[in-house]
Amino acid sequence: AGAISYAAVLYRKQLFGKDKDYNWITVPIRSLHLLNYIENKVNQNVLICGTSGQGKSRLMRYLLYLSTEQKIIFSYKENDDYLKMGYNIFDIKLEMPDPFLDTESFVNAFLITYPIQNMGIISQYIPIFIREIAKISLDWNDFLNNLNIKLKSSKDQIQRSAYLFIIEHSKALIGTNYKKDINFGEESIVLDFSNVNESSKTFYSELILRILWKKLTKEQKKIIICIDEAHRLLYNFERYQSIYIEMSREIRAFGKLWTSTQNYSDMPSYVRNQFATQFIFNTSI
Missing domain, CATH: 1.10.150 (DNA polymerase; domain 1)
Known part of the structure; x- marks a missing residue:
């Protein structure tokens, strides 16, 4: 994927103005349009990496607001800003996948x-x-x-x-309120994991991702899956690994995977390489 320059995500447009003699002229300017830059790629996966307070969540929310596609957002922190975006909130503690x-x-x-x-x-x-x-x-x-x-x-x-x-x-x-079938609906939603313990956050994230992936590959519906703190899904043992890795390779046929993590080294290179657009803030390599 590689780093991108500031100029690479700018596009030219023209505005009308006047010169010193008050004659009308066109003035070429450059304007930032990140979403167009991302959507003009075949691979529209996005990775945002940076330590706490560097602005990665703010950038992610900005990109999410720009997009008109359905979004399913994995949120893990109590009082998270993703919960304040105005999308429907799906409390995992109340509706756990069986x-x-x-x-x-x-x-x-x-x-x-x-x-x-x-x-x-x-x-x-x-x-x-x-x-x-x-x-x-x-x-x-x-x-x-x-x-x-x-x-x-x-x-x-x-x-x-x-x-x-x-x-x-x-x-x-062990939780309560298990559901045999989870309906994600047609609207953008935030999956709120903040009310379950750390182990349950990882365990039920994986189960829900697998449900989503099965749904996407069957219906071939274009959506954005946004995962904060993606490092929690990247542990593996022999052939046992998260469906996240398969999704990062193949989701471009069905949608987009936008994800963030604190340290660049949290993601193995074979996973990072599946993200054609990467924004790297101050972080630990």
Whole structure:
């Protein structure tokens, strides 16, 4: 993608004025039009990177206001400025996606939320056990009961450690008001994650992204997906990773991915390269 110069996002236009003898003349000027610059590219993904207070959220909100397309915005902070933009607000705590409807989504979301790269041989069992138990469980109570039955019957210490890890970390993900079907509607909305804990923010963000991606690829409807604090979705383990990575590669056929994060190094180069427009404020490389 590379950096862009200020001149690159300017376009020429002409205004009428008068010279010193009061004769009418045309005066060429340059004017900033960021949205036109972005929309004239085949790849319309946008990455804004900068530490707190550098203006990345302000720039993102400016771009969102300029666009007339439907927007789905992921917001994580209490009293966030995205919540004040005038769009409908979707409180995740009140309408959580049911994690037991899709086992593969469940496994991936869990492993993104709780990285297990450095857990040695235990890490080989955790994905297997999550998938095995999630397939036969209807809800969190069922899931935990089934895990405890496996834990009590297992004699292998490594397997017991894997079961205990899943049990203890699942507790932070349990919510209420689960929905079998989430309707995002036709209007722009802000998904408000501020009322759930940090683990749930990542876990349910991943589940919702997967629901959105399935909807986009099926309906091929053009929308903007805007994700603040995207770094929370970039942990991975072996083949388990966020759908965000696939979206960054392929969303241009269905819409746009606009995202922000604090540090440029938060994103691997193979993800950063999927954003043709990048605005880099003062940040840690």
